[in-house]
Amino acid sequence: MAELLDLSVDLGRGLRLRSPVMVASGTFGYGFDAPLVDRTALGAIVTKGTTPTARDGNAPTRIAETASGLLNAIGLQNPGVDQVARLYAPVWAQWDVPVIVNVAGDAVEDYIAVARRLDSTAGVAGMELNISCPNVANGLQFGLDPRMAAHVTASVRAVTRLPLLVKLTPNVTDIVAVGRAVEDAGADGVSAINTYVGMAIDVHRRRPVLSGESGGLSGPAIKPLALHAVWQLAAALSIPVVGIGGIMTAADALEFLLAGAAAVQLGTVNYVRPQAVREIRDGIAAYLEEHDLRALGALPIRPVRVEAHV
Amino acid sequence: MAELLDLSVDLGRGLRLRSPVMVASGTFGYGFDAPLVDRTALGAIVTKGTTPTARDGNAPTRIAETASGLLNAIGLQNPGVDQVARLYAPVWAQWDVPVIVNVAGDAVEDYIAVARRLDSTAGVAGMELNISCPNVANGLQFGLDPRMAAHVTASVRAVTRLPLLVKLTPNVTDIVAVGRAVEDAGADGVSAINTYVGMAIDVHRRRPVLSGESGGLSGPAIKPLALHAVWQLAAALSIPVVGIGGIMTAADALEFLLAGAAAVQLGTVNYVRPQAVREIRDGIAAYLEEHDLRALGALPIRPVRVEAHV
């Protein structure tokens, strides 16, 4: 029975995943550090946000736990695209799982520079534009405004034939407007969502816990919010939506797939249960069998817009 | 020592609270149902959202628990302003704690109608405009747009001399812009924040859990987000900010007061620990003593805007 199940996902432009379970940017490094992960269960790896040149990241304190959540302000610490292309990509080229590089920057030129460098690099299966990182000076801005988001998307689209996901920020009044804009600008899919801006205060020391004051909130706390964003996007866009936010269990992942996500990414859970990738993949498979469904495509609840209720 | 402490808060226009701990709209009814609450510890009661005429509210299912959070889509079930003014307000007039009526509606006229009816009603100490309820057809819209928010605020301001708080929605790109707009339109203070739009899906039944599909997320899950909103607002506005969102403990409340809130409201915690009002009030007092502070005004960390970090 299990063999008849089709867990594969087509994200377009030749990016085909054998499983809908990916790991999210910033929670899996560049694929080398996470121990005990069963790579055969993985649909794809999304790397840490990568910029044109190396960055040190923010001063400590960089993370803080909150109720069912994690605040982070890493500040895009990364070795720069050159090292990624020279040292990491050749290794990825040997792996049996696609690696998607998360691309970040402060200016459109940064995104273009990284994309150009990666475009012809063997081992890079696709790119995810992080126009939503709340921890750098201007990173967030692109994702807040549909026109800016479209601009950076189109600029990158112009320099690469690689599959292109655009990762949206949820810190907006109308995420669907941004999603539509990047779809029109040539994105092959959207990743929804990045973290929610939040903060924590150390009442003993009377100062913000994070050195950057605010940070991005991830983890199960945000799942209901992320799910709603995905539900809305899946109804409005005709490109795939990759669901992200607070997924800890197969049931959580299924909520996103039922909401219309084509695939999901696991973030914070990787820190807590390294085997989550395998467990969640298997849980999705078991659910399909139990409900007599043959493929993931049968999952989405049709997001019919329900009339405003009394 | 304790007697020297000043826990009072002046919210302007004669609304003086003896304690910064209020109870939030929708979590305390009209003050009659909550058992075991020590009213002497309360700064003020904010009532359930009240509309011109009675409403039945949404069909079940109306609430769902999420990780450290609670989704609700009550749909503004309430007895209508007339009953509130006729039956409840006379009782409140006998109480030793101010009662603030939370005002809701679908159109500006609704807010005006409720405000007019309450303006001259003894027992009503103030109003809180709920321009942010995500569970009615148009309720959310006012809070999403600075101009609309200013319009409804000014319209109500024109018909009442009562203290007027405006309750902001966090589901926006720029909450400070909305806060500034309602300040300019005559609000005496802002309450921040109302719930975050979210949803949950029942994977067994393959449908949204809530009858209204989406609902508002409250509880500790949202605290870091709410705190950031308050931190920003307190730095930008010159009217008091009432901090709301996920407060469960005195330390949580102190985070908001340190972030610059003049007072706080407790919501979801009332369901879980009816004595939270007393515990949190006492915890704030103990903290002031411990840190040798005489009044709440000494608490806020100066929200100096920190330069973008490396």
Add this chain to the structure above:
Amino acid sequence: MSVAIGLAVVVERSTPMRGAVELVVHHPPAAAAVKPGQFFQLAVAAPQTILRRPYSAAWADPQSGRIGFIFNVVGAGSGWLAVRHEGHELDLLGPLGRGFDLDRTGPAIIVAGGLGVAVFPGVVRALVGRGRHVTVLLGARTSAQLLPADRFPGAEVMTATDDGSAGYHGSVVDLLASARGEGPEIFSCGPTSMLQALVERTRRLEVPLRSIQVSLESPMGCGVGTCLGCAIPRPGSGYLLTCLDGPCLAADRINWDRITDTFHG
């Protein structure tokens, strides 16, 4: 309303039927206040949860100051409760809501499906104590999941199982026809689908709806009437609150067509 809040010590833990746990706590003021059918909001310290969980008092004994709760392990809250043991403390709020109206006369039939049985030990004791003739109809998937008949002293007990491993092979609602004496009053608790089947069946048997009382479940935020989360549809339009107007209600006060089955399984 005499509502208590505070810590009660667990004085006994047992497995009354397969899969279920019974916790007995000691809290004299609360035990003295309980009316059969009322519930408590129990605080649970399970990961990621915040809300208390509503549980009917299975029984309460003012003399010993004890209250019993019977539950299945379904999710986070009941999972946490299930690993409480003697000496542990439970934070309870209650008793809350309205119990059953036990003050009529004549024979009474209890129709309990699955864990719905949890509310009835105290109810039956009270009915028997009032000198009423009580027939308890118990339904479960399989015999091991039936609460033993000796938990209902003084009552006649009939059982039904889905797999036929004990008593009647089929729905507990089917037992109704044989159990019915003269104009009996019916008390029921169980899955929504069972309650709907009961209402349907009694309609055919021409039992008036108002002679049926049910104990309802809905998701609860507060348990005290402030969150308005526990709405159940009334006939016509509008809603009742399970926590204030119920959980025990005459069946004619409920709109059986608009009711939602919130709990799966």
Add this chain to the structure above:
Amino acid sequence: MSVAIGLAVVVERSTPMRGAVELVVHHPPAAAAVKPGQFFQLAVAAPQTILRRPYSAAWADPQSGRIGFIFNVVGAGSGWLAVRHEGHELDLLGPLGRGFDLDRTGPAIIVAGGLGVAVFPGVVRALVGRGRHVTVLLGARTSAQLLPADRFPGAEVMTATDDGSAGYHGSVVDLLASARGEGPEIFSCGPTSMLQALVERTRRLEVPLRSIQVSLESPMGCGVGTCLGCAIPRPGSGYLLTCLDGPCLAADRINWDRITDTFHG
């Protein structure tokens, strides 16, 4: 890297000093893999928490397959751990990070402040086993909070307390001057402020920074190098990761001026 993940049974629970708890778990593969100074990420099922908590192995014994953890009750995670008992299971991930470099020769001085002592029983055993002369300087607020000297067989133990209730009346760092023999190596763990005082003091005593190894704490997301949350400043610019480059590090690799004291108390 031989990292284990899985359930380990708690085989012993005790109170080694006032306020602290020692849990001994049985997990032969992990116990065999531990190098003194390494840590584990322990899963905790405390309300509202999601992250594992890092704890140094106080000691590990490959023969018996046991690992000891010593901790104070500080917050949610340690509060949950503190009520684990024999027979309970702990979900552990590890050993992780770099332990101390124990392979030099000559005398060694341990400087442990407060709960910083938790990492040293295994370290001292290993040093003594290598035939090195070991002096353990233990500091605590008060005598009851000192780990008993018999936990360091073969080592010389000197104590300091803030309240003077045992040993030297003052900071453990003050003991350094008297304990110092010829060019000793120093191993230290404790509050950031104590480590800073130690570095300051050794500068004056002209002990080179590279002959001091410290075990550092910082908030950890993952413990394995993927979250980049546990940064500590390097001399010059940039950061090391406590979980990958540490937690045990030569003091000259750390920028003592830019280090933040993340944990209060």
